[in-house]
Amino acid sequence: MEIVKLKGYEEMSQKSSELVIKTIQEIDNPVLGLATGSTPEGMYGELIKAYRKNNVSFQNVTTFNLDEYVGLSGEDSNSYRYYMNEKLFHAVDIPIEHAHVPNGDTKTPEKECAEYEKLIRDVGYADLQILGIGLNGHIGFNEPGTSFDSKTHTIELDESTRQANARFFNSLEEVPTQAITMGIDTIMKSNKILLLVSGEKKAEAVQKLVQGEITEEFPASILQQHTNVVIIGDEAALSKL
Template structure:
């Protein structure tokens, strides 16, 4: 596990973008596992800049997103498809047909998850998987629980996750309580994992991820078993290390 300690969010974003850009340059037809939320927004902005400056070409890249809220249509401004289009896809030359996000409108959970997992397997997993981390240690929407869930699945979101997401929605009752998410096994298939984190509210989760026991009560702790993990975090997120 490689850990980069940076001063602030901007430095975290630049470092993470440089790692992703290097992956694309080394393998132009790579498969990127992408994440949503506030953590990667700056990383995506920097990748857009690198594209506009001529350093990165997305034309042969395939992207596979970690998760999507169940019940939200792609045009909903809180859906993760909308997020990805707005924050990255619409601004680079990636082919939209090569970008994959779980189908939030498929109400048959078994069907939605089975088809998404089959798609991931058809690509052999991702070359690089970008992750954020929740305050409770979740990665993707793999919430703390009694066991690690291996494959893509429908996750019942914890109250802490629902509360953290309320700021993005007009009304509390609009916040989804379920999401389709890559499983821990799906994430661990990645050849390389890049986890980004910033702020004091992530410090405990990061400490448990790096130094704590491997337990499904802290889903990110499973990353200790992966042979190529890079963490880029600011000094506040690393303050308990």
Template sequence: MRIYLEADYAAMSRRAANLIAAEVIRRPNCVLGLATGSTPIGTYENLIARNRAGDLSFREVRTVNLDEYKGLAPTHDQSYRYFMQTNLFDHVDILPENTNVPDGLAADADAECARYDALVASLGYADLQLLGLGRNGHIGFNEPDDHFTKETHVVDLTDSTIDANARFFATRDDVPRQALTMGVGCIMAARRVLLIASGADKADALYNAVCGPISPNCPASILQLHGDVVVVGDEAALHRIVEAGVSVCR
């Protein structure tokens, strides 16, 4: 596991974008696993700028997103399909048919999960999987539990996750209570994992993910078993890890 310490959110976003861009340049038809939430927005802005400058093309790239709210249409302004369109896909030269997000409106959610698992497997899994980190240590919507779930599945969101996402909705009651999420099996099958975190509110979760025991109580801790993980965080998110004497790249 390599850990990059950046001064702030902007520097973290540039570093993450550099790593993703290098993957696309090295392998133009790569499969990118993508994440939503506030943390990757700056990373996507950097990638858009490179595409517009002619330095980076997504024409052959295929993407698979981690998750989607159950019950939200792709056109809902808080759906993750909508997020990806407005924060990345609509602004770069990626082909729409090469972008994949779980269907939150599927009549049979379990069948949709099985379909999505098969789709990701048919692509050979992600060459690079981008992950954010929840305050409770979740990755995708894999919430703290008594076991790791391997397959894409429907998950009940915890109160802490609902609280964290309530700022994006008119009221807390509007936040969906369930989501479809890629399981840890799909995430761990990625050739490389890029975990990004920003802010002091992520410091405990990041410390537990990197330095704590491997436990489903902190889903991100499973990444300790992956052979190629890169962590990029700002000083606020990484301060506990630095204080513990863990080696970081500056």
């Protein structure tokens, strides 16, 4: 596990975008696993800047997002499809049919999960998977207690996760109670994992991830068993290591 400590968020965003660009340039038809939330937003901004300077093209890239809320359509401003369109997809040259996000607005979530997992398997697991970490150790929306053998599945969101995400909604009541998420086994099949962490509030979770026991009660701990993980964080997030 490689740990890269940088002064602040801007340096972190720049460094992580360089790793993504390197992956795109070194592999003919790269597959990227993408994450949402506030932490990777700066990285996506840097990727857009690099694209506008003709330093990178997404023409041959395929992406798979980690998760999506059940019950939200891609037009809903709180959906992860909408986030990805706004923060990256619509600003670069990726063919939109290569930019995959689970369909949360489905009447048959279990069928959507099976089809999403099959698509990942058919195209190929991520050459580079971007991750964040929740305060309770969730990766994707794999909450504590999720099996390490899990594939893409629906999950009941932990109350702490809903509260953490409530800032993006008008109220806690509006935050969906379920999500579709890539499973832990699916994530672990990625060739390389890039975990982004920012801010003091993540410091305890990062410490548990790196130095704690491997347990399904803290899903991110499984990353200790992956052979190619890079953690890029600011000083505050890495302060307890």
